[in-house]
Amino acid sequence: MKTLRISVRVGMLLAMFVLAACTPAAIPTEPPAPPPAEPSSEEPMATAALPPEEITLKIGFTVSQTGSLNVESTRQTNGLTMWMDQVIAAGGIPIGDNQVVTFEAVFYDDESNKDRVQELYTRLATEDNADFLISPYSSGLADASAVIAEQYGKIMITTGAASDATYTKGYTLVYQAYTPASSYLTGAVDSLMALDPAVKKIAFVHENDKFSTDVVTAAKVYAEGLGYEVVLFEGYDTGTTDFGPFINKIVAAGPEAIMGGGHFQDGTTFARQLSEKGVAANYIALLVAPPEPTFSELGDAALGIAGPSQWEPLAEYTADAAAASGMEWFGISSADFVDGYVAAFGEEPSYHSAGGYVAGLILQKALEDAGSTDPAAVTAALDALDVLTFFGHIKFNTTAEAHGLQIGHSMVLIQWQDDGSGNLMKQVIWPPEGATAEAIYPIR
């Protein structure tokens, strides 16, 4: 009986295969073409201009919607999507003879996690077939994504990523929007020297991640070259919340200035606890956190804290400045960027927001210069880029040793000060030619 059942099932399967084989394959059919119309003698001979060919390019990137980099990453993505929305609203970017490029965003949450970044950028490059890539926020995540971009031959604009090391690995398709980490705190050291040449002792403390370590290592070398004594040079783990014992160690080292930090979360906590502990340093400069508008929520703990910023709304990068210095100007003004951002997101933009926007702007300029979406042409256009934007000067290193490293852009140093009515406001205190106020010194 069992054998009979099996035979019946096998027979049915065979019958299905035979039926399937006998069914004619679907053949696409087309209606017969109409006979060509006789040209009317009354029609004008001139032909109307053809509508432009619309090309939609996929821009792939990840966002740290969750995890420790959430604040900065969200702002960066806001800036990028604002640029994309503006391009789409303007009807796209005309390139070449008769083409218009518009964009489609493809993005995922990377959870602030390097492993997730590599998985997701592989997916963006291979499954989603993204045409161009924008880096995630932070040097560590951008470094993890850059190797994937290079591996799959995708052009990547990195933003929110200052570490120099990514651009010394022989990559040819990765371009940096930010001032490199090696220059991040040099302005703070210069500013300190100008404020008080008698100060000689600096403590460098930093988050133990790629970006912060690169920044303070370069700053330490720079400071020692200027004759400073580095009384403490030590890292703390990412995610540290209790800085109490660490601050006691800093105090014991007796620094006159404290520099370093890491990202927003640890930077704000560190600044708050420095204030609570009443640490009497003359000068404190921290990475990333101070330029964020929400840093002022620390209240008195924020007063006097300085920080390097990639961009500030006060920065004087304008079309007139470009014309005066013989440079090409591209894109919107700072005021338009700020107004558009506030209107779209209901908050003041930080330099992370501006970094996101300028990553898109760089890509737009390269596409326009290339006049094509061909990666080789776009790469050549990026290599030749030398332009002033609201974010500052953009130009890339094109040598084999550090291809893609940003060499045009420079940073400003901001400090939180009292605006005279009890509110905190950011002021640019360095470089002197861009300063909007004198620095508070000593701060405590």
Place this chain on the structure above:
Amino acid sequence: MLETLLASLTDGILLGFVYGLAAMGLALIWGVMNVINLAHGPIIALGMFGAYFLFTSFGMNPYLALLPIAVLGLLLGMIVYVLAVHRVINAPHLSTLLATFAVNMIIIGLGTAALTTTPRNIDFSLGSFVVGPATILWNRLAAALATIVIAGLLYLFLQRTRPGKHIRAVTDNRSAAELMGIPSSRVLALTFGLGSMLAAVAGGLIATLFPFNILSGGGYELKSFLIGVLGSLGNPFGALLGGLILGAIEGLLPGFVPTTWVPVFEFVFFVLILLWRPNGLLGARR
């Protein structure tokens, strides 16, 4: 050097009280129910958010806010017990472990969606005062005092009240307790509620010290395991001692080694304690 160490030891011990409070909840649940509660961290994080919202939305003093947080933590724990743990309480440990892990993932998932991972901060500083070489933050001192009060109340509850005695009876021998007419299911639900209450209250206190987000409970959960085993997993008052030891280690070690080495030494110390006293410092000698 000595001054730095004294200052850091003070900071560490004050923080150790709060670590101990967080670990007490985990130890209580393990001791009574033999359940490793992997939802402990997210419940600590919910306690942080409880303090945050009561402070920012209602202007409630964060220390007063501990009362509603305690009630909500108790209720949440009892609900979690009924929905996720009760059915598997007699199953192998892996089942209860997975059940609480599922609760952990649900809270983290919902919390991330609703609250994001943007860091929050309770801007409630009580200032500081100087004693010798140490600058003591009033917030830390208040958190330590709150922990002592809560630990005292828990002791009285377990020793002097009928439900407390029931909990101890179930801890000693659940079957015998049931034969004596003690409703063990209710006692277990109450225990899980109390453990969650302690976690939530610890979260509320931590929120007055450090910024946090919905993922912040994870680190304190890990410390709670370490502390629980140090002090004798299953003994809430041993957990308090373990917390003080961990706080002291975290305070003192940065004086001798780079801060990033502290976890390495902590866990080496942890292994050594287990080698010396496998049942923890307050556990019975084997």
